[in-house]
Amino acid sequence: MARIIVVTSGKGGVGKTTTSAAIAMGLAKKGHKTAVIDFDVGLRNLDLIMGCERRVVYDFINVINGEASLNQALIRDKNCDQLYILPASQTRDKDALTREGVGKVLDELSADFKYIVCDSPAGIEKGANLALYFADDAFVVTNPEVSSVRDSDRILGILASKSRRAEQNEEPIREYLLLTRYDPNRVKSGEMLGLEDVQDILSLHLLGIIPESKSVLSASNAGIPVILDEKSEAGQAYEDVIARYLGEERPHRFIESKQGFFRKLFGG
């Protein structure tokens, strides 16, 4: 049986797809057979971030409608043979997703994969609801910013009431926090919510802080998940996230501001 992870946030642009690509690659690199599914029907982007946009032939909706088999639609990652990508449809509207269809595809994947990462679209509509419905674990991606924190709290409400686990009175979805685009210098100067501030409000199990990093844009430019950029802080932070998720204890990094002498003296 596979473990189903949803990467969700409510708000758009906080780093869901970047995170989905990074953690799917991280899990696969550890030797776990992993599939990552783009639930953003009509606005697919995971294929670009994973660098496989030119190899898309069939998509998630084709599989749901029986127009292609799962094996035909899954794209094997070029960097890691344990990782497969199931792209979203670019042309259909989101009504093409059905709970039965999604459930069937996830069931079929479960037989063969260890982890299934569901990259949720923004919002709280059908695509987002279906991405989280079957989840066992939720990675809640949050920016240290008011609208993102509020939307994350909304998503927590939906995870607790509208998921399969909630409806069937099973053990609730495990919720984890990923605080992304974190800038310790701005936190220190009091112009950005800090980790403690966000945790005072959301109080979730923290999987990691991903610092604001230029390497995230470079990685998406190149179509290579940022976790493969081992020299970058963001890459290392995602590496930590995977280790912690798999049960390793690692101290949190990238919380403190790193200021040089002159910057300390004259301020940012």
Next chain:
Amino acid sequence: MSLLDFFRLSKPKTAEIAKERLQILVAHQRVERNRPSYLPQLQQELLEVVRKYVNVDQEAISVKFEQDDNQETLELNIVLPEFQSETEEVKDEQVNI
């Protein structure tokens, strides 16, 4: 503290404002989330019953649900239209005269 910070001492820490606003907002969101799902329907049906006897507005009925550690309270508030009570008062006065 840096030298420059020293000269911009009075600058407000906006992160603190953000946190306060969020705490209020999220507390409110969570109260709504914990409400029983039958409340809107209850409110609608109550409104229909009351309207059989008194012509009240949609907003005249409020149903409040509150949760303490050991008890749940359902508070019901029905505001009767003002002009009726006024006319009754007027009647009363006329009788008095």
